[in-house]
Amino acid sequence: MAPTLSLRLRHQVLDVDLSLPLEADAPVTVLFGPSGAGKTTLLRCVAGLDAPAPPARVVLDGEVWNEGRRRVNARRRGIGYLFQDHALFPHMGVDANVAYGLTGLPRAERRARTAQALADAGVAHLAGRATRGLSGGEAQRVALARALAVRPRLLLLDEPLSALDAPTRTGLRAGLRAVLASSGTPTLLVTHDRAEALALGDRLVVLVDGRVHQQGPVQEVFSRPATPEVARAVGTENVLSGRVESRAGGLVRVGVAAGALVAPDPGGLVPGGRVLACVRAEDVALETEAARAASPRNRVAATVTAIVPEGPLERVELDAGFPLTAYVTRTSRHELGLVPGSRVRAVVKAAAVHLIPRT
Amino acid sequence: MAPTLSLRLRHQVLDVDLSLPLEADAPVTVLFGPSGAGKTTLLRCVAGLDAPAPPARVVLDGEVWNEGRRRVNARRRGIGYLFQDHALFPHMGVDANVAYGLTGLPRAERRARTAQALADAGVAHLAGRATRGLSGGEAQRVALARALAVRPRLLLLDEPLSALDAPTRTGLRAGLRAVLASSGTPTLLVTHDRAEALALGDRLVVLVDGRVHQQGPVQEVFSRPATPEVARAVGTENVLSGRVESRAGGLVRVGVAAGALVAPDPGGLVPGGRVLACVRAEDVALETEAARAASPRNRVAATVTAIVPEGPLERVELDAGFPLTAYVTRTSRHELGLVPGSRVRAVVKAAAVHLIPRT
Amino acid sequence: APPAPGGTGQEITVAAASDLKFALDEAVEVFETEHDGVEVEVTYGSSGTFVQQIRNGAPFDLYLSADISLAEQLAEEDRARPQDVFGYAVGRLVVWAAEGSTADPRKGVAGLAEDAVTTVAIANPEHAPYGRAAEAAIRTAGVEEELEGKLVLGENIAQAAEFARSGNADAGIIALSLALSPGLRDEGTYSEVPLEDFPTVEQGGVVLEGAPQEARDLAAFLTSPDGRGILAEHGFHPPAGAEG
Amino acid sequence: MDWDAVALSVRLASATTLVLLVGAVPLAAWLAFSRRRWTVLVEAVVALPLVLPPTVLGFYLLVALGEGSPVGRWWSETTGSPLVFTFNGLLVASVLHSLPFAVQPLMASFAGVDRRLLEASWILGRSQAATVLRVVLPLSRPGLVTAAVLSFAHTIGEFGVVLMVGGNIPGRTRTVAISVYDSVQSFDYATAARTSVLLLLFSLVVLVATYALNRRGGPAWPRP
Amino acid sequence: MDWDAVALSVRLASATTLVLLVGAVPLAAWLAFSRRRWTVLVEAVVALPLVLPPTVLGFYLLVALGEGSPVGRWWSETTGSPLVFTFNGLLVASVLHSLPFAVQPLMASFAGVDRRLLEASWILGRSQAATVLRVVLPLSRPGLVTAAVLSFAHTIGEFGVVLMVGGNIPGRTRTVAISVYDSVQSFDYATAARTSVLLLLFSLVVLVATYALNRRGGPAWPRP
Ligand SMILES: Nc1ncnc2c1ncn2[C@@H]1O[C@H](COP(=O)(O)OP(=O)(O)OP(=O)(O)O)[C@@H](O)[C@H]1O
Ligand SMILES: Nc1ncnc2c1ncn2[C@@H]1O[C@H](COP(=O)(O)OP(=O)(O)OP(=O)(O)O)[C@@H](O)[C@H]1O
Numbered sequence A, B: 001m002a003p004t005l006s007l008r009l010r011h012q013v014l015d016v017d018l019s020l021p022l023e024a025d026a027p028v029t030v031l032f033g034p035s036g037a038g039k040t041t042l043l044r045c046v047a048g049l050d051a052p053a054p055p056a057r058v059v060l061d062g063e064v065w066n067e068g069r070r071r072v073n074a075r076r077r078g079i080g081y082l083f084q085d086h087a088l089f090p091h092m093g094v095d096a097n098v099a100y101g102l103t104g105l106p107r108a109e110r111r112a113r114t115a116q117a118l119a120d121a122g123v124a125h126l127a128g129r130a131t132r133g134l135s136g137g138e139a140q141r142v143a144l145a146r147a148l149a150v151r152p153r154l155l156l157l158d159e160p161l162s163a164l165d166a167p168t169r170t171g172l173r174a175g176l177r178a179v180l181a182s183s184g185t186p187t188l189l190v191t192h193d194r195a196e197a198l199a200l201g202d203r204l205v206v207l208v209d210g211r212v213h214q215q216g217p218v219q220e221v222f223s224r225p226a227t228p229e230v231a232r233a234v235g236t237e238n239v240l241s242g243r244v245e246s247r248a249g250g251l252v253r254v255g256v257a258a259g260a261l262v263a264p265d266p267g268g269l270v271p272g273g274r275v276l277a278c279v280r281a282e283d284v285a286l287e288t289e290a291a292r293a294a295s296p297r298n299r300v301a302a303t304v305t306a307i308v309p310e311g312p313l314e315r316v317e318l319d320a321g322f323p324l325t326a327y328v329t330r331t332s333r334h335e336l337g338l339v340p341g342s343r344v345r346a347v348v349k350a351a352a353v354h355l356i357p358r359t
Numbered sequence C: 001a002p003p004a005p006g007g008t009g010q011e012i013t014v015a016a017a018s019d020l021k022f023a024l025d026e027a028v029e030v031f032e033t034e035h036d037g038v039e040v041e042v043t044y045g046s047s048g049t050f051v052q053q054i055r056n057g058a059p060f061d062l063y064l065s066a067d068i069s070l071a072e073q074l075a076e077e078d079r080a081r082p083q084d085v086f087g088y089a090v091g092r093l094v095v096w097a098a099e100g101s102t103a104d105p106r107k108g109v110a111g112l113a114e115d116a117v118t119t120v121a122i123a124n125p126e127h128a129p130y131g132r133a134a135e136a137a138i139r140t141a142g143v144e145e146e147l148e149g150k151l152v153l154g155e156n157i158a159q160a161a162e163f164a165r166s167g168n169a170d171a172g173i174i175a176l177s178l179a180l181s182p183g184l185r186d187e188g189t190y191s192e193v194p195l196e197d198f199p200t201v202e203q204g205g206v207v208l209e210g211a212p213q214e215a216r217d218l219a220a221f222l223t224s225p226d227g228r229g230i231l232a233e234h235g236f237h238p239p240a241g242a243e244g
Numbered sequence D, E: 001m002d003w004d005a006v007a008l009s010v011r012l013a014s015a016t017t018l019v020l021l022v023g024a025v026p027l028a029a030w031l032a033f034s035r036r037r038w039t040v041l042v043e044a045v046v047a048l049p050l051v052l053p054p055t056v057l058g059f060y061l062l063v064a065l066g067e068g069s070p071v072g073r074w075w076s077e078t079t080g081s082p083l084v085f086t087f088n089g090l091l092v093a094s095v096l097h098s099l100p101f102a103v104q105p106l107m108a109s110f111a112g113v114d115r116r117l118l119e120a121s122w123i124l125g126r127s128q129a130a131t132v133l134r135v136v137l138p139l140s141r142p143g144l145v146t147a148a149v150l151s152f153a154h155t156i157g158e159f160g161v162v163l164m165v166g167g168n169i170p171g172r173t174r175t176v177a178i179s180v181y182d183s184v185q186s187f188d189y190a191t192a193a194r195t196s197v198l199l200l201l202f203s204l205v206v207l208v209a210t211y212a213l214n215r216r217g218g219p220a221w222p223r224p
């Protein structure tokens, strides 16, 4: 059986009962959830910095860290922790900060590991610098280096790249994934960035209001949110409420406002039952009225109400009898000549519609 | 003449000479730049917290704040400042923090303004809470409320939304834009998020290594970077170096590795001169070998080398004789059946190629 | 204190050398029963300190010094009239050792030169009259050199006595008045140093400028036979020129 | 037991602590935050009362505040009573003598307050005084407690200066410290011990109460 | 001028300060970070030496460390020389007497260290001792300076305890404080003034140097 991290935590908002596999070839679990969901609290409980109320339980790979009131001291857990607010030692230089946890090593080895960690965190150029005066992003990367340097048994990263600009972040993301994958260090990583979750995570745990709402492979959770809360948390733009009209051949027909959508049958639905249909905006394709034939697709006539540039994409707000959001590339937007008021067809593959039964 | 903020600052890495218009109907200037570029340093100099070396000059709308060694005290500048590290007063509650700058007002007014600011920052639910124990994103929004509450003459926001999850951030962005636009408060806003710059900013200043590399309307700077540094900073994925082969009819033909690209003529180019061709990944469309005719387009045969999911998009790495990156939607990826090794055509409209003369 | 006509309800404050503590407490008690309504507040302390305080306006009516020259000094500085200076006692010196000490007081000051005695306490001769007396007695006994490394100095004579009483000093050369005090009486043995072995410790006092009549009355009482009797009981000789 | 002396000591120590806290906060704030170089001189001067033996300091204060001095005369003329050998004189002397115990810990604590919070306060338009009162002081509670405790305890136990300036007048300037001292000097060890134990117990109660109030919400090692 | 006394005082004050800093740091750390309730009692007890008049404290120390006490006898037998009336006795007495001046400011400063930094240290596997030495102490420099300054200055000026335990033996236990006191008591105001001025100047130099070293990099108000 693969080693696991088992958690049973009640503390502040947190109420969690969780078991995470820690395979060396898929070591990164991403914690995702809205601000205030309890992500930092969870990391602190795992680290041993907060004392969850009994009956608490933290077990890493068979080693009991917390059982009721008995707790292994934080400093004996062998953890690397990047704090959300960095918590660098202001009176030490960058190198001393990174080397702080490296005790009992020959000096040359310490120096080599420090340099390696700084390089892994993309801040080799900061070696020798004082800590006071570091910029926000610099401090964050030094804190990352400090957490990596100790070669921990478990790595806790609380928003490791949030203070970085996009190019630096993208560059570091690839490097970090390589470091984590090659060392196989079990990692809990908090992020608010979907791209980061996708690029760095093997598994995703969605925490809302202190409870685990869903866990599973990253891509799956993003595309198949189990609850409306998860859908909101992972940023599914379209959550439409409807009623089951009919079921046939593994497909369900759902009445939504004036129209209808066809979706794969998740099972357990009854005709007339209420469901939520979730569609990611990037799965909504737009085409001009000239129709094309294709595989099982939902096609809805819609009017463009607004176009908002958003990073590399354009966010197109539609009125299709119900509000609908689509992401298109700028190229597509120009090809389609989209402006507010344009009449288009919104096309959604049946497979991209995800149904959540609503109680 | 519209009121302006004139800056002439030399401090730490910063070496800036800048004049920003402050029209009430376009009040937000976004500072963009890589980590360590000097964005925070610039805000601190404007706020009067750092003392730039003479000959320094900070003038807001005709009022001299800094001229050589003469400096108006920070507390007399009437500034609202959201610090990158929040700097909430830990011993005061949320409300007391927000109300801290509201002196000389009747109590009811103070309370109303505090509540309003908390609502504007999306944290009305935190009223009455202690500051210790706030989550990262909660603290950031309370700090935002504190900066807004004083109705400042100039608002300095250092990454106001960086600690927030995507849905909260998107929601708050719209609200914040409304607050800023309706009050017309001149604002300098630091962000690393392109979408945030686009959604909140009227003007963009790109700072790299302490120097202003470009300024102008947000969309324009993003799509027409003036220097390779700006291109990198704003996240232009493809910066290809080439030579001018010929110029004709407002178009330039640029030799790039094995192929050639056609681009609008920015003027001032000589045949044989070295240029950088910048193309945003989202402007690279992909199609299968079956060609279609179209308007002036660049078409290059390429092989897919890697596909990385990145947020709502898939990032496709190509080898077209030179490395090339494209963003496609998941829908397109499936339609095209892209896998590593697929042979495709990369299509780039001439208008999407931006040339930077290279010295 | 403001001068007030003699009578009842009068309070007088006395600054007295600390070696007078037990004698004066008793004398005051008697005086107060004889002078109905007069209340005497005594502050005991170092004679030298009192001079400094009186010079700076301390509200004392009567000053009883361990050294009459200090009282005379105040009179010269117009803090009192010269005719108000009076001697009230002559101090006596003893060698004192705690029960079980290695020192034998019966051998006198010279006996302190023995090797068995390692520490001898005296008051600081720089400013305490009894310290000066002890130093002179040591010189007279010719054991200056032998005692040189053995001396520890108390801030005043009471502290010197404490060193000896606690056994940390093997012996002390202190005032007889202290040796007779309740604290030391039963704790050790002593022998008196002959009066001719050291310059006379002439204790004198002065009624200070602006003092009420009662202060004069108290001074008179101390020099009266009754007063002298009480002082004698506590180990003081009468002042030179007075009846024994 | 000399209850008058006990009462006087408590009154003197409380008044001294109060005066010191009110006076030392602005002084400590000025010293902690001033940019001027020469303030280190003032810092050092504040500590100087400590290096003189109390009796000697007391002697100089006696001269400086006594009838012969301009200060003493001015005080007498203004208030009608002398400064030395009165409660007011004791108070002045105690305040001067304990000044370092109040100023130094406050300065140390003030210097430890996160600079970013000061900046936040300035930016929000608050004055230096308001910043000290509303941000610096609340965050320096341990230093404030230390200043109060050291000032109070030191004033309770001090007797050299008080003896010199006050004159040890029963009921007026005899503090409990002098009273114990007197007991020891007259070999009345039983009274000395009784008074000492009372003093210690009383102080223990005051200190434990102070610390217990202060302790709430401090940092702590994680439990093993 | 009594140069022997000056030398002795400097030696005593330096030794006391050194012993106190070494001993007070762990004590202060324990008190500042302990979660246990009853440590407030220890906190209060540490401050108690202050509330006894020095001479009385000295008297009790004389009894406790003297030949009549087990401690004193044990010391004599072990080292061959008594504890009282020697430099070692002075050192013990001074250390006990100045303990609150070292422990209290350190505790206050320790309590002000950002808890998150302690957590960072624990997480990185460092022991409590290492955390105190490498994180808490460097960040408590103002408190350390205050502790050192108060201990040093107080030991220089103290004479009640030292006189009692040391016996004022010229060249061996007569400190400069006692020497000034003696001068004042014997009306030798000229010598007293000379010695006082020397003491003050010397202390001023030491303090200014200490503060100047400490000052670098502290916070400051923004310039107007
Ligand atoms: N000591 C405390 N007292 C009261 N509430 C607390 C305390 N600690 C945490 N909370 C609350 O618990 C919730 C979870 O906090 P936590 O810091 O874990 O959030 P988070 O998921 O990390 O959020 P963010 O993404 O904004 O950092 C928050 O609403 C926070 O205010
Ligand atoms: N006091 C200082 N001493 C030395 N270098 C400093 C000091 N203050 C700032 N710097 C350096 O100046 C550069 C700019 O810092 P600044 O904080 O302005 O960056 P920034 O643009 O805000 O970056 P980020 O996005 O990471 O917050 C950084 O490299 C920083 O290390």
Ligand code: MOO
Pocket (backbone or CB within 6 Å): C017, C018, C019, C045, C046, C047, C048, C066, C123, C127, C128, C129, C130, C131, C155, C156, C157
């Ligand atoms: O009574 Mo004295 O003046 O201390 O020797």
Ligand SMILES: [Mg+2]
Pocket (backbone or CB within 6 Å): A039, A040, A041, A084, A158, B135, B136, B137
């Ligand atoms: Mg958090």
Ligand SMILES: [Mg+2]
Pocket (backbone or CB within 6 Å): A135, A136, A137, B039, B040, B041, B084, B158
């Ligand atoms: Mg910054």
